[in-house]
Amino acid sequence: MGGAFEPARGRAAAGLNPRAAAHRMLGEVRRGTRSDRAASRILPAVDPADRGLALDIAFGCLRLRARLDAWIGACADRPPARMDRAVRDWLRIGAYQLTELRTPDHAAVGETVGAARSALGRGRAGYVNAVLRALARRRDGDSGAGPDALAAAGPFPDPDVDPVGHLSSWGSHPEWLVRRWLARWELADVRRLVEQQNRAPDVVVRLLTGDDPAPPDGVELDPVPGWPRSFRLEKGLPGTALSGLRAVIQDPAASAVVDYVGGRLGEPVLDVCAAPGTKALGLAAAYGVPVVALDISHRRLARLGAPARRLGLPVSAAVADARRLPVAEAGTVLADVPCTGTGVLRRRADARWRLEQRSLDDLVALQREIVDACAAAVRPGGLLVYSTCSLEREENEEQVDAFLDRRPDYRREPHPEGARGDCTTPRGDLFVRPWLTGTDGAYAARLRRIA
Numbered sequence: 001m002g003g004a005f006e007p008a009r010g011r012a013a014a015g016l017n018p019r020a021a022a023h024r025m026l027g028e029v030r031r032g033t034r035s036d037r038a039a040s041r042i043l044p045a046v047d048p049a050d051r052g053l054a055l056d057i058a059f060g061c062l063r064l065r066a067r068l069d070a071w072i073g074a075c076a077d078r079p080p081a082r083m084d085r086a087v088r089d090w091l092r093i094g095a096y097q098l099t100e101l102r103t104p105d106h107a108a109v110g111e112t113v114g115a116a117r118s119a120l121g122r123g124r125a126g127y128v129n130a131v132l133r134a135l136a137r138r139r140d141g142d143s144g145a146g147p148d149a150l151a152a153a154g155p156f157p158d159p160d161v162d163p164v165g166h167l168s169s170w171g172s173h174p175e176w177l178v179r180r181w182l183a184r185w186e187l188a189d190v191r192r193l194v195e196q197q198n199r200a201p202d203v204v205v206r207l208l209t210g211d212d213p214a215p216p217d218g219v220e221l222d223p224v225p226g227w228p229r230s231f232r233l234e235k236g237l238p239g240t241a242l243s244g245l246r247a248v249i250q251d252p253a254a255s256a257v258v259d260y261v262g263g264r265l266g267e268p269v270l271d272v273c274a275a276p277g278t279k280a281l282g283l284a285a286a287y288g289v290p291v292v293a294l295d296i297s298h299r300r301l302a303r304l305g306a307p308a309r310r311l312g313l314p315v316s317a318a319v320a321d322a323r324r325l326p327v328a329e330a331g332t333v334l335a336d337v338p339c340t341g342t343g344v345l346r347r348r349a350d351a352r353w354r355l356e357q358r359s360l361d362d363l364v365a366l367q368r369e370i371v372d373a374c375a376a377a378v379r380p381g382g383l384l385v386y387s388t389c390s391l392e393r394e395e396n397e398e399q400v401d402a403f404l405d406r407r408p409d410y411r412r413e414p415h416p417e418g419a420r421g422d423c424t425t426p427r428g429d430l431f432v433r434p435w436l437t438g439t440d441g442a443y444a445a446r447l448r449r450i451a
Ligand SMILES: C[S@@+](CC[C@H](N)C(=O)[O-])C[C@H]1O[C@@H](n2cnc3c(N)ncnc32)[C@H](O)[C@@H]1O
Pocket: 254, 272, 273, 274, 275, 276, 277, 278, 279, 280, 294, 295, 296, 297, 300, 320, 321, 322, 323, 336, 337, 338, 339, 389
């Protein structure tokens, strides 16, 4: 539902209605709060039994915003962009239940309008009621069937005639991103990518040992096909699963980056953009070496302490700016740089709507500064591993190519043994494409300092 998000424990004070909670989360995100922070703040006020529904509705409304707005626009007297924002959020909440959750009409409309009435008053709640009732009729008239029929019959452009229109409305992704992806990949692949980014991610547990997992009571794990040591959490909470396993919560794409570092390291690794630290823990466990974990964010880095102690791994943490590294020399450096995260959009429900071309350009400039500072710290013969969770060329291979032009004392290394063929590029970089693997996206390059 909400990925690895695990709400704070504790009794719900007043048992906030789940739809009202979803509405509050949408309001906070509109005012600039990140979706996971909004959820952490608001969910503790919801009865534990209703938290899953509140989270599903809120994150679903964020991911599928453009799809829901197309439905709403087709059934209202004005486009959603011209609606009162609080009203529009209630409409999205109702539309999500009607078209995605397939909640029976009386509950989807009745419960939503009831919650909206307490917040908006009778008049505006009456408008929400009228639009949602029209939407329920329109949806039934269009199909009464599953999502494929809805995609074909609802108020969405035909993908073969107008692929950009289809993927930015039904696909609910910003048009500029859709255009970039269509210029690069087949329509069928971009459709799969977009659909995958629209679904809530599974919680995946990565074992740090080669043993068969013996999960604690109440926890069920299923192997993820093609990813040894990765298991989908079928039942139980992430915290309970970790309490009985030598493991971290990590998507297979992130685990692939740890494996891609490769070889025998034999000396401490410097992880310069490390927080919250799952790769740092994975590196220490997989290669049996100490890891020095640096990050600019004290708050994010603080999340590394407890798991490192629980697992007894030699990971030490310090706040530092990777553009001005406080380290003279290192044998292996991992730079898992800040990026647009276009390979992990399903995890950050609101992220796609914050991104713009300018954020990409700013991040590319920051990544360049970080990789240059790291390059200066790697000793001759040492290895610099550059990685992102982006799918964009500018942040990945083009960033690496430009680096290699600036630094002729580095060369690209081939991928290490055991890398999956469908996750490596012809030049040996790691490139995990979500539509091929069913995982997050990730990129990494191994850069050896030769002089
Ligand atoms: C992709 S995340 C790292 C994820 C981490 N490697 C892991 O596996 O858990 C990027 C990190 O870069 C950090 N960051 C951003 N700018 C930085 C800078 N100038 N110096 C160091 N860290 C920075 C962010 O705080 C964020 O934690």
